[in-house]
Amino acid sequence: MFKGSGIQVTSEGERHLGAVLGTEDFRRSYVMEKVAKWVRDVEQLAEIGKDDPQAAYTAYTKALCHRWTFVQRTIPGISELFVPLEDALRQCFLPAIIGRQISDTERDLFTLPVRLGGLGISNPVEGSEFEFQASVKITANLKELIIGQESSLDGYQAGAVAEVTSDCLKDKEVRLLRRVSAIVSNS
Numbered sequence: 001m002f003k004g005s006g007i008q009v010t011s012e013g014e015r016h017l018g019a020v021l022g023t024e025d026f027r028r029s030y031v032m033e034k035v036a037k038w039v040r041d042v043e044q045l046a047e048i049g050k051d052d053p054q055a056a057y058t059a060y061t062k063a064l065c066h067r068w069t070f071v072q073r074t075i076p077g078i079s080e081l082f083v084p085l086e087d088a089l090r091q092c093f094l095p096a097i098i099g100r101q102i103s104d105t106e107r108d109l110f111t112l113p114v115r116l117g118g119l120g121i122s123n124p125v126e127g128s129e130f131e132f133q134a135s136v137k138i139t140a141n142l143k144e145l146i147i148g149q150e151s152s153l154d155g156y157q158a159g160a161v162a163e164v165t166s167d168c169l170k171d172k173e174v175r176l177l178r179r180v181s182a183i184v185s186n187s
Helices: 024-051 053-074 079-098 104-111 124-147 158-186
Strands: 013-016 019-022
Touching: 019 024, 019 053, 024 053, 024 079, 053 079, 053 124, 079 104, 079 124, 104 158, 124 158
Parallel strands: none
Antiparallel strands: 013 019
């Protein structure tokens, strides 16, 4: 039917708008390939960090970490696939910019944002499901409009979306403050 048209039909899956649609195996394979690439990026950044820790840290916080946040927000159930990335951060990147190996307590501390005394280098395994669930909540209204094949965005409820976004940020803040308390009580 599509022979010679240039259209490829697949029953496995496909990348679409930066995310991936398809079977669970296809999605997992896609994420594993991405994670392997990000691990290499973190390792390269760690090499830079040995001589210029501030440049490596800035590159990480301003650019690199946002690559996987998007994937986490668009694909459910992939937390465990980020273990190699967390290992690279823990065993390679953080020691490079700190200048020594780090303890479990320090790793927990470094996941906190700077305003709470950390470095803002989150654990991608721990944050994955939260990112996805927040994204689902924040985009629910827009999803309804798309599914309903609305021809305009008149039904978009910006105020409600802002409220949901605010609630998600509050939930994140509560999680962060609980983490601070746990770190302090374990120190």
